Amino acid sequence: RKEVEQDPGPFNVPEGATVAFNCTYSNSASQSFFWYRQDCRKEPKLLMSVYSSGNEDGRFTAQLNRASQYISLLIRDSKLSDSATYLCVVNGGSGTYKYIFGTGTRLKVLA
Amino acid sequence: NAGVMQNPRHLVRRRGQEARLRCSPMKGHSHVYWYRQLPEEGLKFMVYLQKENIIDESGMPKERFSAEFPKEGPSILRIQQVVRGDSAAYFCASSPGQGFGQPQHFGDGTRLSIL
Numbered sequence: 001r002k003e004v005e006q007d008p009g010p011f012n013v014p015e016g017a018t019v020a021f022n023c024t025y026s027n028s029a030s031q032s033f034f035w036y037r038q039d040c041r042k043e044p045k046l047l048m049s050v051y052s053s054g055n056e057d058g059r060f061t062a063q064l065n066r067a068s069q070y071i072s073l074l075i076r077d078s079k080l081s082d083s084a085t086y087l088c089v090v091n092g093g094s095g096t097y098k099y100i101f102g103t104g105t106r107l108k109v110l111a
Numbered sequence: 112n113a114g115v116m117q118n119p120r121h122l123v124r125r126r127g128q129e130a131r132l133r134c135s136p137m138k139g140h141s142h143v144y145w146y147r148q149l150p151e152e153g154l155k156f157m158v159y160l161q162k163e164n165i166i167d168e169s170g171m172p173k174e175r176f177s178a179e180f181p182k183e184g185p186s187i188l189r190i191q192q193v194v195r196g197d198s199a200a201y202f203c204a205s206s207p208g209q210g211f212g213q214p215q216h217f218g219d220g221t222r223l224s225i226l
Contacts, residue, residue, distance in 0.1 A: 046216065087153070
């Protein structure tokens with residue numbers, strides 16, 4: 001089992017749609033969780049951290065389910081500019097600062 | 112620009128040559144991480160350094176690859192006797208400290224091509 005698993009997609013959605021991605025992780029000792037986006041093989045950019053209580057940043061909502069070991073990202077009112085690959089990132093476990101990246105989920109928002 | 116600076120952006124080497132990739136962390140950041148991304152694959156952790164110390168190099172190949180982060184100057188990822196399989200994008204990231212929950216900020220990457 002991969003340490004961090006994501007559905008590679010692609011997810012093709014119309015503008016204005018709501019889309020959700022899930023990510024599962026294998027190490028129950030992981031403590032830090034993030035969503036990054038990566039455009040066309042450019043550098044990953046931090047989208048948001050994921051907190052236990054769930055958190056929202058504008059059109060983006062992140063949730064963490066420790067019992068089931070998954071993280072989700074919800075994007076509301078999709079924009080063309082949201083087209084990118086979304087990377088789920090988890091730290092490697094207690095006492096380590098190594099971050100494990102998922103292979104990413106591709107999103108394409110269509111006009 | 113106070114972001115993570117990597118250079119060169121593109122590097123071309125012939126098989127057997129050496130490649131040196133440089134990374135200057137964000138101002139105030141003392142923790143540096145190197146990742147490799149092969150075509151159509153995700154980012155793979157290579158090494159984590161603090162000033163003058165390698166903290167975790169579990170993702171780095173045992174041969175030909177080395178990394179350093181000297182007291183003065185940028186972090187260097189060095190690949191000796193490069194082979195075609197080393198062609199990839201190499202990203203450097205930095206973070207301000209050791210606390211959990213510290214996100215990493217990435218540089219633009221170095222695209223290494225081996226002829």
